[in-house]
Amino acid sequence: MTQTTPTAALDDLVDGTTRTRSIEQPYGDRAQVLSQADEQSPLLDVPVAICCPNCSEAVTLYERGLPGVVPYFDAACTQCDVDLRTWCAVAVDAAYLQIVEPATLTTMVQQFWDDWLWSGITNSKGEPRTDEYTDRFATKTAAFGWDWEVTCPLCRRTRTALERNSALVGGNLDYHHWSHDPDQGVCLCRECHNIIGFDTYDTELEERAAAWGFDSRHGLQVIRLALRDAAVTGQPVGPRSATALVNRYNLLHSPERVQQLLESISEDEALRERFLDERLVAGIEANC
Structure with a gap:
């Protein structure tokens, strides 16, 4: 009341x-939720790791950078045993992979x-x-x-x-x-x-x-x-x-x-x- x-x-x-x-x-602009990536993303031109937001484990690597907009993503984090989608995966500049924290x-x-x-x-x-x-x-x-x-x-x-x-x-x-x-x-x-x-x-x-x-x-x-x-x-x-x-x-x-x-x-x-x-x-x- x-x-x-x-x-x-x-x-x-x-x-x-x-x-x-x-x-x-x-x-900064070295990491973003995958759904947020677009054709203006600075992650288009550098190697990018797609990471689990729970343990920070890399589940996929785009060696030539993100392909612009990523309309669909389906990969599993084997450590957490959880399927990841664009709205629950984080794209990280591979050069920063060792410093990101879960x-x-x-x-x-x-x-x-x-x-x-x-x-x-x-x-x-x-x-x-x-x-x-x-x-x-x-x-x-x-x-x-x-x-x-x-x-x-x-x-x-x-x-x-x-x-x-x-x-x-x-x-x-x-x-x-x-x-x-x-x-x-x-x-x-x-x-x-x-x-x-x-x-x-x-x-x-x-x-x-x-x-x-x-x-x-x-x-x-x-x-x-x-x-x-x-x-x-x-x-x-x-x-x-x-x-x-x-x-x-x-x-x-x-x-x-x-x-x-x-x-x-x-x-x-x-x-x-x-x-x-x-x-x-x-x-x-x-x-x-």
Whole structure:
């Protein structure tokens, strides 16, 4: 059950600064999840080993470099007895093979899974496949013996926690559109999806945005998302948070535009009060 939160505590979500989110590239451009390889990859022109993300064992060697996009990969790690696919194998510059660490490769793959799921997985026809890959990742996690689990990127609750804490919320992530053309959005749990939209319909939110002086409902949703992120992380919204928000939540807005939106509530107390309510911290206590 969510406890009553004093207004002063909610005000703390706006002041101060926050850290930006670093992108996991521990070996620079010398290693990447195989699914991420494309025709611009620096691994096209050097010998490349395809490694297991659990033990770092090389299972395949491309002596002449990666062949551009690798649409299909199926090889087994004999040490872990796990079949590898493009989304759970790491391409490593062979010159770096002796220095890569299993734990680091594991983190790279898990971060890739998070980013891919959160941005919404579709096939070439634009049909959703997020649920399918959620199950695939869960199966591979069990095979590796990892403790990774699908989480909502905003409240950070795992799928198991969401199912346990609320029958209404459920454990699946819903795709929240920032834009339909181009199709861009982020997968959030149902509760976070509702919270950033003030628990109302899009039509009503558009009317509210116009009345408050915003271009569209997405401006309101971005501000609510930033405030809930601040509540979850304990890092108040500040001048350095815009880029981190764009990266984590696959925003269509530029960092500069996000910063303008955040400044609008920082500089206008009356406007800020319209965005602050107890729903911003709903479910957070259960995640602590």
